[in-house]
Amino acid sequence: MRVTRKRVRNLTLRITPPHGDLRVSAPLRASDAFIRRFVIDRLPWIERHRARLAALPPAAPLEPLSKAHRDELKRAIPPLIGKWQRTLGVQVAFWGVKHMRTRWGSCNTAARRIWLNLELARHPAECLDYVVLHEVAHLLERGHGARFKGILSQYMPDWKARRAALRAHRPGAATPPPSQPTRGRVPSACSKA
Numbered sequence: 001m002r003v004t005r006k007r008v009r010n011l012t013l014r015i016t017p018p019h020g021d022l023r024v025s026a027p028l029r030a031s032d033a034f035i036r037r038f039v040i041d042r043l044p045w046i047e048r049h050r051a052r053l054a055a056l057p058p059a060a061p062l063e064p065l066s067k068a069h070r071d072e073l074k075r076a077i078p079p080l081i082g083k084w085q086r087t088l089g090v091q092v093a094f095w096g097v098k099h100m101r102t103r104w105g106s107c108n109t110a111a112r113r114i115w116l117n118l119e120l121a122r123h124p125a126e127c128l129d130y131v132v133l134h135e136v137a138h139l140l141e142r143g144h145g146a147r148f149k150g151i152l153s154q155y156m157p158d159w160k161a162r163r164a165a166l167r168a169h170r171p172g173a174a175t176p177p178p179s180q181p182t183r184g185r186v187p188s189a190c191s192k193a
């Protein structure tokens, strides 16, 4: 267990792959006894997460995407964008595909510009369709609030299942950072510009 004292308000625990090492960030003034108590109280949680890590297959480096995969993705996108433009009554000015480390897509609503992650080529068509709808829907609603979710649900009732399938993977999973917190942020489908 490694304890780092920081200017933070709360104690946080992280379990880092691949060996399930425990990292603790503690406020500067937290006592050792307090930190020990905090960790002991959370042993069940720690064990659960370690078990989950141990059950994961070793992260094999992904094969680089072939040109055929990229071409297939680029062919699949225009019909989807066309479909969602017509359905939602909006117009995308530009779309492109590129490698992104932390998100599946992005939408600049002012420029009406959409980027999609090349890694989507490794995922089923339903996932791509979800990300395209998600980004196109930002042209109607910038945020991820109730109105946005309402739009998704109206046109793609199973969007949550598709998102869950994507969340099981991290964009750029081929090169994970050395200490990836298990309790960090889940990669979002999107970031809005």
Ligand SMILES: [Zn+2]
Pocket: 134, 135, 138, 144, 189, 190, 191, 192
């Ligand atoms: Zn979004």
